[in-house]
Amino acid sequence: MSRTKEIINKFPSFYNSWDKESTIFKVVSTFGTQLDEAEKDIDVILRSKWVDTAKRKDLEMLGAIYNINRRANEPDKDYRNRLKTAIQGFKGGGTISAIRTSLRIMLGLDPKYPLKIIENPPRRVREDIKVKSGETWEMSSKSIQDAENVSIEIDVEEGNSIKDPTIINMETDESITFNGNILAEKKLLIKDNSAVLGGKDMTDKLSRKTIPVIPRKKTEACVCGGYINGINNL
Structure with a gap:
C-alpha cells in the first residue's frame, strides 16, 4: 500500500479525501510520493550492504x-x-x-543440504623399492597417520636367492625376519599376520606375525640378507 493511501485512509470520510481531484488529496499525494521514493532509496541502501543482495x-x-x-x-x-x-x-x-x-x-546447494565429509579417507599406496643387502631407503605412510595395515612382497632377481631376509626400521628399531630361503622363481608375501611363499603357508617362519608400523614421518629402513627386489604395499 502506498503512503498516500495510508494517509488518506486516516481522514474522516466526509473530508472526501479519496477524491483525486480534491485539494486535500493532491496535497497528501505530494508528500506520499516523496515518502514512497525515500523508502525505495532506503531499501536500495540496505540491499547494497549485504552480499546476497548487493550488485x-x-x-x-x-x-x-x-x-x-x-x-x-x-x-x-x-x-x-x-x-x-x-x-x-x-x-x-x-x-x-x-x-x-x-x-x-x-x-549452489540449499543451506541445509546434507553433506558428509570424510577426514583423511583411506587410500591404498604402493611403493616399489630395489635394494641390496645392507642398503637403506626412506619411506613414510604418506598420510597424517601411521600406516598400520601394511603388506610386504619380496621377490629375488633371476639367478639369485636370499636367506633369512630381515627388514628393519632404523628409527624405531622394529624388524621382521623370514627364516628361510627365497628362490628367484618364488615370491614371499607377508600380509594379515601371515606369510605365503610360492602359494604355500610359511607363517611359522616369521620372527613376528605383525608387520612394523610405518610412521607418517619419513624414516629409514634397511634390509639384511642377499640381493633382493622388495615391494612394499602400504
Missing part, C-alpha cells in the same frame, strides 16, 4: 573489505559466491561446519 559496484566495495577483487568478466553470481565462501572462511576458519557451508555455496 555491481556495491558488491565490489564489499569485496574490497576482504581484499577480494572481481575477476575479468566475472558475473555478480559467481563473484558473490566467492565472497560468501571467503567470508565463511574468515568467520569459521577450517572447522567442519565452515567447510560444509563453503561447499554448499560453491555448489
